[in-house]
Amino acid sequence: MEQNKDINQYEIPLAKRIYLNNPNSILLKKLLIFSPFLILIFSVGALRFIRNVELIPFINKFQVERNHDARILGHLPYNETPKEKLVLIEPNIEVHIDMRDSLLKMREEAKKDGIFLVFLSGFRSINLQNDIFYSLKSIRNQEAAERARVSAPPGYSEHSTGFAIDIGDATQRETDFETDFENTEAFRWLIKNAAKFHFKLSFNKGNRYIDYEPWHWRYEGSIEALKVFEISNRKL
Numbered sequence: 001m002e003q004n005k006d007i008n009q010y011e012i013p014l015a016k017r018i019y020l021n022n023p024n025s026i027l028l029k030k031l032l033i034f035s036p037f038l039i040l041i042f043s044v045g046a047l048r049f050i051r052n053v054e055l056i057p058f059i060n061k062f063q064v065e066r067n068h069d070a071r072i073l074g075h076l077p078y079n080e081t082p083k084e085k086l087v088l089i090e091p092n093i094e095v096h097i098d099m100r101d102s103l104l105k106m107r108e109e110a111k112k113d114g115i116f117l118v119f120l121s122g123f124r125s126i127n128l129q130n131d132i133f134y135s136l137k138s139i140r141n142q143e144a145a146e147r148a149r150v151s152a153p154p155g156y157s158e159h160s161t162g163f164a165i166d167i168g169d170a171t172q173r174e175t176d177f178e179t180d181f182e183n184t185e186a187f188r189w190l191i192k193n194a195a196k197f198h199f200k201l202s203f204n205k206g207n208r209y210i211d212y213e214p215w216h217w218r219y220e221g222s223i224e225a226l227k228v229f230e231i232s233n234r235k236l
């Protein structure tokens with residue numbers, strides 16, 4: 001008795017127990033038990049609805065766009081141009097027929113200004129690119145990612161399109177394929193004039209993936225060339 005008196009003096013509120021035995025409560029219990037199944041059925045129904053109103057294709061399209069950048073080690077994939085679209089402009093240099101006239105005209109115009117451009121490399125087959133990428137990689141003992149900063153993996157080189165050309169200065173051959181080429185008269189002339197002939201520097205100084213290549217130019221003067229470089233230009 002003494003104990004009860006002590007408890008009551010604190011006035012502890014007692015929980016009111018409710019027994020769920022009326023018909024409504026039984027229904028509620030059943031609902032609680034089956035709720036996971038109901039949620040599942042609802043989700044499946046909702047997904048079907050989404051599919052019907054074509055939200056799924058929209059979502060897929062968004063994902064495709066996001067994954068559209070199929071770069072490998074920073075390089076975009078390029079197909080190899082078929083042989084019949086290539087022309088020989090020098091004993092060892094083939095280019096896409098679309099860019100031949102413009103390229104030769106550019107060299108002629110440069111000559112008139114006292115600048116002597118030399119073509120170092122044009123079309124390269126995927127097989128040749130394979131040799132370049134893997135042989136140089138092993139010689140220099142570089143990892144693929146390192147090597148990819150200065151050379152494209154096979155199947156990922158602009159050179160396999162026939163629309164890329166590496167250019168040097170005939171009076172300063174020691175700068176061939178070197179960043180130092182940017183200090184030549186030839187490079188200065190190209191920066192000022194190449195656009196007139198539809199040529200553009202592919203890998204600028206600020207390029208996120210690939211090292212600066214002042215010698216590497218690409219042609220964008222035909223619809224086919226523009227199509228080839230469309231993704232690359234969109235990602236700039």
Ligand SMILES: [Zn+2]
Nearest residue numbers: 164165166216
């Ligand atoms: Zn190149």
